[in-house]
Amino acid sequence: MAYRETEKMRLRKAAARQRIAECTYKCVAEGGFRNAKITHIAKAANVATGTIYRHFESKEDLFAEIFRAATQREIDKVTEALATPGSAIEQLGKALRQFAERALKGPVMAWSLIAEPVDPKVEEERLAYRKAYADLFEQAIREGIKEGCIPDQNARQSSTCLVGAIAESLVGPLSPTQTGQIAANETDNHDLLVDTIICFCIQGLTGTRS
Known part of the structure; x- marks a missing residue:
């Protein structure tokens, strides 16, 4: 039986x-x-x-699943920010702020998702994670072009530039060797960093300061 x-x-x-x-x-x-x-x-x-x-099946499979679960939480938060009232530029500003502030509040997990050396299977998930953000930003940029608040441009390329800019700008502050130094004056440092990231990204999209 x-x-x-x-x-x-x-x-x-x-x-x-x-x-x-x-x-x-x-x-x-x-x-x-x-x-x-x-x-x-x-x-x-x-x-x-x-x-x-x-x-x-393996430690890599377990870690890949955890990576997917962790990144989905972050993607959901950015999606929520992009769905708030306002122009496409305002929505993008909120989404970028959400991304950066959540990363700085949970630096260990954020470092693991953004920059920690990982196994190839987990790295595949990281590429999918970055693409998911790029897809969200691309849609918002296209909406901004339609609204007239964002100049005509290659929305796909611009969206990948946004993902690269915000991720790279957070690598240093999130690094295990740096987080302890930031803690001494954490709030002021974080606010300045987030504001700078948003200003740079919006200026890159529009040609004007936010």
């Missing part, structure tokens, strides 16, 4: 998988991917190390 998995067993397995994912997310948020050791994750999730590999 073939074995048939019961509903109770399916729920138990789903709960274990969710617990593993949540503990991995927490480990990455606290120390990046390089410090998210499988043994630590297993202990935090209260499962055996082998149990993790019954739910995920």
Whole structure:
């Protein structure tokens, strides 16, 4: 007689998988991917190390899933900002601010998503993450061109430039070697950095200062 998995067993397995994912997310948020050791994750999730590999084919698969979950949270926030009332330029300003401020409030996770050296499978997710932002920005730029608040331009190229500019401008401040230095005067430094990023990006799109 073939074995048939019961509903109770399916729920138990789903709960274990969710617990593993949540503990991995927490480990990455606290120390990046390089410090998210499988043994630590297993202990935090209260499962055996082998149990993790019954739910995920490899550590890379587990990390790729966590990367997707973390980036989707950020993409959702930017999407919300782009849907607020106002002109396309105002919406883009809010979206850029949302991106930068959330990154600076959670520097370890932001560094992991933006710049931490990762395995190829996770790097593939990073490329998809950057493309998702570029797609959102491209749509907003096209709307701005239609409105007349953004000069005619190659919206696709401009959107990728926005993603590159904001990500690169945050790499230094988010770097593990720099975050401790920023903490001494955190609020002022962060506000100035965010304002500078937004000013640069909007000026690049419009040719005028925001």
